[in-house]
Amino acid sequence: EDQVTQSPEALRLQEGESSSLNCSYTVSGLRGLFWYRQDPGKGPEFLFTLYSAGEEKEKERLKATLTKKESFLHITAPKPEDSATYLCAVQAEGRRSGGSNYKLTFGKGTLLTVNP
Amino acid sequence: DTGVSQDPRHKITKRGQNVTFRCDPISEHNRLYWYRQTLGQGPEFLTYFQNEAQLEKSRLLSDRFSAERPKGSFSTLEIQRTEQGDSAMYLCASSSLVTGTGVSPLHFGNGTRLTVT
Numbered sequence: 755e756d757q758v759t760q761s762p763e764a765l766r767l768q769e770g771e772s773s774s775l776n777c778s779y780t781v782s783g784l785r786g787l788f789w790y791r792q793d794p795g796k797g798p799e800f801l802f803t804l805y806s807a808g809e810e811k812e813k814e815r816l817k818a819t820l821t822k823k824e825s826f827l828h829i830t831a832p833k834p835e836d837s838a839t840y841l842c843a844v845q846a847e848g849r850r851s852g853g854s855n856y857k858l859t860f861g862k863g864t865l866l867t868v869n870p
Numbered sequence: 871d872t873g874v875s876q877d878p879r880h881k882i883t884k885r886g887q888n889v890t891f892r893c894d895p896i897s898e899h900n901r902l903y904w905y906r907q908t909l910g911q912g913p914e915f916l917t918y919f920q921n922e923a924q925l926e927k928s929r930l931l932s933d934r935f936s937a938e939r940p941k942g943s944f945s946t947l948e949i950q951r952t953e954q955g956d957s958a959m960y961l962c963a964s965s966s967l968v969t970g971t972g973v974s975p976l977h978f979g980n981g982t983r984l985t986v987t
Binding site for chain 2: 758785786788790795796797798799800803805841843845856857858859860861862863
């Protein structure tokens with residue numbers, strides 16, 4: 755069974771204080787690893803997809819990296835508007851007939867609070 | 871592109887009542903998913919449609935739950951004889967069918983928050 759573990763559960767930073775969130779995963783063949791941002795009362799918002807170990811993606815103050823066992827979301831010089839829950843999810847390789855495996859398995863998320 | 875739309879945003883119901891939620895996916899997306907999220911947890915997969923065909927249902931989806939996607943457009947999720955344990959955020963997502971890597975990110979709506987009293 756696919757598993758995703760995120761740490762820490764909660765992280766409080768001062769504005770400008772860089773840090774990293776961790777996502778450890780166990781999956782029977784990784785097709786893709788996804789990072790989402792979720793604001794209170796809203797649905798998850800897509801950030802990145804990573805496909806293979808060594809890959810990196812960047813967007814503004816966020817950079818996601820991937821190894822064979824884990825992914826990191828690095829936040830550089832965060833601002834209060836970066837406060838949110840960050841979710842990691844994996845998609846496993848599946849049957850080829852009729853298309854790829856489709857289900858995402860999510861972690862519980864990391865609640866990030868950035869204080870001004 | 872107005873994104874994934876869900877209705878209603880909030881629903882309060884009494885235990886034992888039936889409720890129905892609606893999801894309108896992004897128009898060009900042929901894949902549609904329902905997830906459930908409780909406080910402090912990540913979204914949990916419930917069911918998946920490709921066009922109008924329901925291809926998988928999670929074991930979380932008891933026989934009180936039914937989902938439909940007539941004509942491969944909007945989808946409905948119905949919960950019969952609601953229980954307090956059904957209280958959660960019900961999220962709908964859609965994605966396109968991508969060849970090659972077969973990976974396409976899910977785009978989520980803002981969910982329907984169900985409270986069963």
